[in-house]
Amino acid sequence: MNAQVRAEFLKLRTTRTAAALVGLAVAVTALIATLESATAGTGRGMAIPSLATTAGLRDALASTGFALITAAVLGTVIATGEFRHKTATAAYLDQPGRSHVLAAKAITAAAAGILLGLAAAATAAGIGLGFAAARGYPIALPAATIARYAAGAILGAGLLAAAGTGAGSLIRHQAGAIIAVFAWGFAVELIVGGIATSVAPYLPYTAAALMAGVASGGGMPPIARGVIPLPFPAGVGVLAGAAIALTAVAAATAARRDIT
Amino acid sequence: MTVIEACQLTKRFGTVTAVDRLSFQVRAGTVTGFLGPNGAGKTTTLRMLLGLVRPDSGRATLWGKPYAYLRARRRAVGAVLEASGFHPGRTVRDHLRVRCAAAGIARSRVDAVVEATGLAGLAGRRAGTLSLGERQRLGLAAALLGDPEVLILDEPGNGLDPAGVTWLRGFLRRLAGEGRAVLVSSHLLAEVAQTAGQVIVIDRGQLTWSGPVSQLTTATGQAVVVRTPRAAELRAALAAGGAAVRELADGRLEITGAGTEQVATLAAAMGLPVFEISEPAASLEDAFLALTATEGRPG
Numbered sequence: 368m369n370a371q372v373r374a375e376f377l378k379l380r381t382t383r384t385a386a387a388l389v390g391l392a393v394a395v396t397a398l399i400a401t402l403e404s405a406t407a408g409t410g411r412g413m414a415i416p417s418l419a420t421t422a423g424l425r426d427a428l429a430s431t432g433f434a435l436i437t438a439a440v441l442g443t444v445i446a447t448g449e450f451r452h453k454t455a456t457a458a459y460l461d462q463p464g465r466s467h468v469l470a471a472k473a474i475t476a477a478a479a480g481i482l483l484g485l486a487a488a489a490t491a492a493g494i495g496l497g498f499a500a501a502r503g504y505p506i507a508l509p510a511a512t513i514a515r516y517a518a519g520a521i522l523g524a525g526l527l528a529a530a531g532t533g534a535g536s537l538i539r540h541q542a543g544a545i546i547a548v549f550a551w552g553f554a555v556e557l558i559v560g561g562i563a564t565s566v567a568p569y570l571p572y573t574a575a576a577l578m579a580g581v582a583s584g585g586g587m588p589p590i591a592r593g594v595i596p597l598p599f600p601a602g603v604g605v606l607a608g609a610a611i612a613l614t615a616v617a618a619a620t621a622a623r624r625d626i627t
Numbered sequence: 628m629t630v631i632e633a634c635q636l637t638k639r640f641g642t643v644t645a646v647d648r649l650s651f652q653v654r655a656g657t658v659t660g661f662l663g664p665n666g667a668g669k670t671t672t673l674r675m676l677l678g679l680v681r682p683d684s685g686r687a688t689l690w691g692k693p694y695a696y697l698r699a700r701r702r703a704v705g706a707v708l709e710a711s712g713f714h715p716g717r718t719v720r721d722h723l724r725v726r727c728a729a730a731g732i733a734r735s736r737v738d739a740v741v742e743a744t745g746l747a748g749l750a751g752r753r754a755g756t757l758s759l760g761e762r763q764r765l766g767l768a769a770a771l772l773g774d775p776e777v778l779i780l781d782e783p784g785n786g787l788d789p790a791g792v793t794w795l796r797g798f799l800r801r802l803a804g805e806g807r808a809v810l811v812s813s814h815l816l817a818e819v820a821q822t823a824g825q826v827i828v829i830d831r832g833q834l835t836w837s838g839p840v841s842q843l844t845t846a847t848g849q850a851v852v853v854r855t856p857r858a859a860e861l862r863a864a865l866a867a868g869g870a871a872v873r874e875l876a877d878g879r880l881e882i883t884g885a886g887t888e889q890v891a892t893l894a895a896a897m898g899l900p901v902f903e904i905s906e907p908a909a910s911l912e913d914a915f916l917a918l919t920a921t922e923g924r925p926g
Binding site for chain 2: 370371373374377378381383384385448451452454456457459460461462463464479623625626627
């Protein structure tokens with residue numbers, strides 16, 4: 368198992384894919400945070416709360432929604448890359464225990480997702496707090512709340528990346544898996560959450576976004592309106608459960624599938 | 628010593644029976660050609676040997692155990708089943724480092740295998756920029772990382788130029804000479820005839836013949852050509868033994884119903900000088916076609 372995890376980390380370090388996805392997540396987070404911060408309190412278009420308010424600062428700090436989805440994409444790419452590049456054969460010859468291979472991928476994806484989430488949270492915090500400071504506003508949120516949003520983004524990204532490996536292992540086709548992740552984040556959860564708000568906090572992206580501070584009805588991708596967030600530990604539990612369940616289903620399925 | 632054994636292997640994909648009660652053995656110290664036309668079930672069989680495809684029935688073992696139960700399996704078995712099984716953006720050296728890490732093999736083996744496969748000058752190149760021949764070499768390099776006792780190669784000569792084919796033949800012979808068992812699949816008999824000592828021929832998932840290459844023409848009634856100044860004596864002796872003998876326009880004898888070894892042994896026993904004894908390539912191909920019934924079969 369340790370050998371598989373080492374190999375998975377080496378795979379990530381020796382191609383540009385992971386770095387490119389982290390770069391994309393940071394760039395889009397920076398763009399969203401900058402737009403949120405620059406337009407906060409201006410009153411143009413829809414009323415946007417000022418950075419001097421808790422809602423305004425929270426919206427800027429919670430610009431990590433796209434990064435959360437990108438973390439899930441990173442997980443799917445880690446899993447589907449083996450099939451896209453026909454390296455699954457070698458991977459399963461090195462370690463015929465398919466559950467071991469998938470567990471190693473989930474662990475590696477979680478670690479990479481945590482780094483991605485950290486980079487995105489730092490970017491959002493830097494931009495949001497920088498704009499607030501530049502405008503001479505006092506910091507409208509307690510430090511503990513800011514830290515909780517950052518922790519939510521970091522843990523959420525890690526666990527969504529791990530869940531992404533399970534989804535990728537089940538779908539196998541890389542482009543299909545990436546489209547599925549975006550469709551899930553931008554459409555499925557919004558629709559399901561809109562229909563059943565009591566179910567919404569238990570949906571993976573919504574749970575992660577709420578942990579990262581995204582307000583119900585906001586975010587990019589947006590989450591459904593009227594959703595009551597779960598307590599932080601419960602949100603982590605929901606995401607961990609989703610990652611473990613998806614990995615377990617993927618492992619059970621992989622054990623039965625032929626590698627042709 | 629038998630290293631690889633397939634016993635009544637059967638695999639169906641839907642309504643298609645890809646491999647049908649296939650049994651064979653592969654010994655150490657030989658190159659064994661695993662032959663059959665496209666779609667005969669070669670790749671499926673190799674994947675069953677390596678635990679990648681689950682048989683519907685039958686057993687596939689190495690040293691008496693399923694692949695997954697082997698200890699230090701990558702030091703025991705090296706395999707190339709995909710001509711391009713690597714990330715195109717990863718360098719040759721990094722690809723091999725990944726394989727070492729995953730298989731628990733010392734990283735120092737990377738330099739040894741790139742040297743052995745002639746990739747030393749390409750170690751820093753991205754795999755996606757390699758030619759087909761270089762990719763085949765990279766696959767072989769990865770298979771050799773564990774210095775394995777068994778090599779299983781699926782169509783390693785595909786796409787190689789003549790120089791590459793020559794290199795591959797010598798390379799495989801050398802590996803077998805070191806005592807390893809080498810199982811090489813191909814859909815071209817001529818490709819493995821110069822390398823393999825043994826051949827296993829399958830068609831439509833079933834075994835049609837297995838044995839030494841030298842007996843292949845005998846088994847299928849294909850010809851052996853002999854040139855001797857005492858042709859009449861040899862002809863009479865062969866005819867008495869039941870072989871059919873025809874004299875060619877240049878005076879050589881074309882014999883069917885007796886293999887090279889039998890003809891040579893008989894000639895030696897009679898004290899006849901033999902200046903040439905051969906199985907023309909066309910005859911080997913004819914034998915292969917006869918065994919696989921592919922002549923006239925489309926695609």
